[in-house]
Amino acid sequence: MRSQPASLPLAPGKQDQTVIEVKDLNKAFGDNKVLQGFNLELKKGENLVVLGKSGSGKSVLIKCIIGLLAPDKGSIHVLGESIPDLNESELDKIRVQIGFLFQSNALYDSMTVRDNLEFPLRRHWMQNATQDVDEMVMEALSDVGLVHTVDMMPIELSGGMRKRIALARTLILKPGIILYDEPTTGLDPITAREISELIVDIQKKYKASSLIITHDMRCVEITADRVIILVNGRCYATGSFEELKRSTDPQVKHFFD
Amino acid sequence: MVLIAKTLLQNWKIFFIEAGALSEFTGRFFTQGFRPRYEFREFVKQCFLIGYQSLALIALTAFIMGLVLTMQLRPSLVAYGVESQLPAMVGIAIVREIGPVLTALIFAGKIGSSIGAELGSMKVTEQIDAMEVSGTNPFKYLVVTRVFAATLMMPILVMLSICISLFGSYLGVNIRGVTSFHLFWTQIFDFLKFSDIIPAFIKSFFFGFAVGIIGCYKGYYSSKGTEGVGRSANSAVVVASVVVFIIDLIAVQITDVLGLN
Ligand SMILES: Nc1ncnc2c1ncn2[C@@H]1O[C@H](COP(=O)(O)OP(=O)(O)OP(=O)(O)O)[C@@H](O)[C@H]1O
Ligand SMILES: [Mg+2]
Numbered sequence: 001m002r003s004q005p006a007s008l009p010l011a012p013g014k015q016d017q018t019v020i021e022v023k024d025l026n027k028a029f030g031d032n033k034v035l036q037g038f039n040l041e042l043k044k045g046e047n048l049v050v051l052g053k054s055g056s057g058k059s060v061l062i063k064c065i066i067g068l069l070a071p072d073k074g075s076i077h078v079l080g081e082s083i084p085d086l087n088e089s090e091l092d093k094i095r096v097q098i099g100f101l102f103q104s105n106a107l108y109d110s111m112t113v114r115d116n117l118e119f120p121l122r123r124h125w126m127q128n129a130t131q132d133v134d135e136m137v138m139e140a141l142s143d144v145g146l147v148h149t150v151d152m153m154p155i156e157l158s159g160g161m162r163k164r165i166a167l168a169r170t171l172i173l174k175p176g177i178i179l180y181d182e183p184t185t186g187l188d189p190i191t192a193r194e195i196s197e198l199i200v201d202i203q204k205k206y207k208a209s210s211l212i213i214t215h216d217m218r219c220v221e222i223t224a225d226r227v228i229i230l231v232n233g234r235c236y237a238t239g240s241f242e243e244l245k246r247s248t249d250p251q252v253k254h255f256f257d
Numbered sequence: 258m259v260l261i262a263k264t265l266l267q268n269w270k271i272f273f274i275e276a277g278a279l280s281e282f283t284g285r286f287f288t289q290g291f292r293p294r295y296e297f298r299e300f301v302k303q304c305f306l307i308g309y310q311s312l313a314l315i316a317l318t319a320f321i322m323g324l325v326l327t328m329q330l331r332p333s334l335v336a337y338g339v340e341s342q343l344p345a346m347v348g349i350a351i352v353r354e355i356g357p358v359l360t361a362l363i364f365a366g367k368i369g370s371s372i373g374a375e376l377g378s379m380k381v382t383e384q385i386d387a388m389e390v391s392g393t394n395p396f397k398y399l400v401v402t403r404v405f406a407a408t409l410m411m412p413i414l415v416m417l418s419i420c421i422s423l424f425g426s427y428l429g430v431n432i433r434g435v436t437s438f439h440l441f442w443t444q445i446f447d448f449l450k451f452s453d454i455i456p457a458f459i460k461s462f463f464f465g466f467a468v469g470i471i472g473c474y475k476g477y478y479s480s481k482g483t484e485g486v487g488r489s490a491n492s493a494v495v496v497a498s499v500v501v502f503i504i505d506l507i508a509v510q511i512t513d514v515l516g517l518n
Binding site: 063066068088092095096098100102103104105106107108109110119120123124 | 375378379382383384386387388389390391392393394
């Protein structure tokens with residue numbers, strides 16, 4: 001387990017400030033009870049990984065956090081705001097501070113890479129007097145090492161490149177919180193490793209708090225400060241990667257085999 | 258027998274569920290469509306795309322329809338000795354019925370399917386969700402702009418298509434016998450009244466609206482997976498085409514009641 005960077009700009013006495021708090025989250029689709037009393041707490045500057053099998057409701061969890069899905073029961077607080085109670089413009093305000101990397105990248109097919117990256121900038125009415133849009137696009141692209149693709153269409157890029165562009169789009173607003181939905185799924189092991197390392201670099205550079213959802217153990221090993229295992233819609237176990245690795249519980253061991 | 262009855266019942270149930278959902282979607286359009294923030298740039302872009310994409314196809318079909326209709330009608334009129342009425346006959350058919358409905362059907366095939374497929378694929382690849390987290394109301398950005406654009410472009414396309422059809426018809430008249438262009442137009446407009454054009458113009462707004470909203474509805478609620486996208490595009494065309502005929506039926510009743518026929 002990596003220690004947290006010492007230079008975190010935290011207010012004194014707020015070393016364990018919570019940025020996301022999920023309590024007793026329940027979400028069902030018809031008879032399909034996906035989440036049943038899930039709890040989670042993301043501390044400032046932390047990389048928290050939620051580990052779960054395919055179909056265990058990881059994407060549902062993260063979509064509830066960003067307000068794309070409404071929970072049936074339970075509370076979700078992000079930066080102190082109760083997400084299910086916010087109206088559209090209040091949600092927009094809080095979403096400026098949250099980056100969301102979609103499982104399927106969700107790049108806009110009909111736009112160039114540049115337009116894809118500019119979209120959140122222009123839409124969120126960002127008044128960046130100090131830095132113009134072009135500069136911000138280039139900076140985000142250089143963070144992921146893909147400056148040369150700026151005028152290409154998403155369809156012309158490889159899967160790994162698309163993931164990086166999606167990551168750049170997520171980062172362009174310099175969010176304090178980043179939610180990653182399976183950042184490495186569908187990539188070859190080398191690219192997956194690069195993406196995982198990129199996540200760590202980004203966390204260091206922007207001092208962001210990240211919630212990473214995955215079932216890729218290599219990614220967990222590289223990125224995680226703390227791990228939560230999601231089984232049957234509940235928080236089954238929690239601890240550092242090393243701790244969980246030593247666990248003898250069959251459900252936990254299952255992930256490490 | 259029981260099985261047939263059961264399937265029928267099932268189909269009716271699905272029909273009413275769909276109709277309810279579509280009405281709700283339309284309601285949402287009216288509650289959100291007239292409130293800020295207005296996506297004016299996207300609207301203009303969609304107007305251009307929608308007009309541009311369908312223009313060539315509509316022009317071609319309209320031209321052929323005018324020409325063919327004229328050639329098919331001629332023998333009957335000759336038999337009754339009223340060949341001189343040919344331009345008037347064709348004119349009224351094109352302006353009142355064939356122009357608007359044919360344009361609407363082509364429009365449904367071209368634009369309804371492309372909106373359905375576009376929004377459908379945006380839905381399944383989470384692009385619509387991505388817009389929402391990027392400070393954009395996807396309903397306003399995607400649906401409202403497209404529906405307004407389709408509603409506005411349709412009457413323009415219909416007027417254009419009528420003109421091209423009539424031109425085709427003029428050529429059809431001239432294949433046998435010679436009529437001057439001037440005489441042809443005079444014959445048409447002596448017969449056509451202003452009240453023939455207005456209902457055609459008004460109903461084309463409704464056609465455009467129907468194609469737009471159905472395409473958007475089918476795409477926006479596309480089911481997961483790529484075959485869901487195909488199904489959205491397909492059923493957008495089918496439903497929109499049927500609705501065009503239903504609107505046409507209602508329109509003709511209304512003009513009848515108002516004494517405009
Ligand atoms: N919009 C929805 N409507 C109905 N059911 C849904 C919806 N979204 C998710 N589900 C259901 O919720 C369950 C969990 O889905 P989810 O996408 O969260 O899985 P996941 O843990 O992200 O899996 P994966 O690793 O494959 O992405 C699945 O059974 C799925 O069918
Ligand atoms: Mg998922």
